[in-house]
Amino acid sequence: MSTLNNTSHKKKNIWPKLITFSFILLVIVIAVSLLPRGFSQDLSVIGQGTKALVLVHDGNVLQSADTMVAMNAVRDDFEERVAFIVADINTPEGKRFADSHGFGPAALAFFAANGDRLQLLYSEQTGESLRQHLNTTFSYNY
Template sequence: MGQDTTRSTRKGLPPWARMLVTPLILLVAAALIWSQLPKGAYSTDLSRIGDGQPALVLIYDSTFMAGMRVMGYMDEIRDDYTPQVHFLVANVGTPDGRRLADQHGVRDGAVLLYSDRGTLVEQLPAPASVEVLRQALDRSLMATR
């Protein structure tokens, strides 16, 4: 009268299903991580300001969070305005990014909106929502027409 350890009396998943659980969990985790990544890289080429197309420039500092939040807002509206607007990032960790931030007295998360000729049209200290950013971009586009 010992314990019955045959497969027919075991509870749980069949062996083939247990072998699939770990890869399935890894695949789902990878898909979730992938879906949270930004839609695409933003150009850091600030020479595009004033090249005949309006530009939205995010001042970004990797040691703070406001810039990442605003970049998420940019991700949400980018498809609505591309190709008529350049979406650029000025990283304050680079000389050009630091110069631009200092020139306008802004910090991480600030957005600078430029006309097609390179004139600063509007400056936002750190938009509080995607709608605030969208409205400012619409205003700046109307001002340049």
């Protein structure tokens, strides 16, 4: 008879563990969904019919990180018309891109759909200043 009581007691204890596990899993899913999306590193998009904004990123340069935050702040408003690309200078592709265009770390380059460079910035950007540059350079009104 004591074996029967132990079995039913074990079944009752599984529910709090299952609820706790489900809650933790839900919190993890929500947290991951709130993380900022990464930026494309596909530089082959430039000149292929889509306007592009390219940041030559160096994780060791604070201005580069601040500009990435500004890009993230305006991306939702422009991403249907502008490709947001990061050329990480610490990767072979990013280094090759920066060298071929003569860009240094934290360069922010605006490219027309045909691949022509329209503007190059090295100044620190905020979300609002970047929005103004995108509107002016690409003739948008966001």
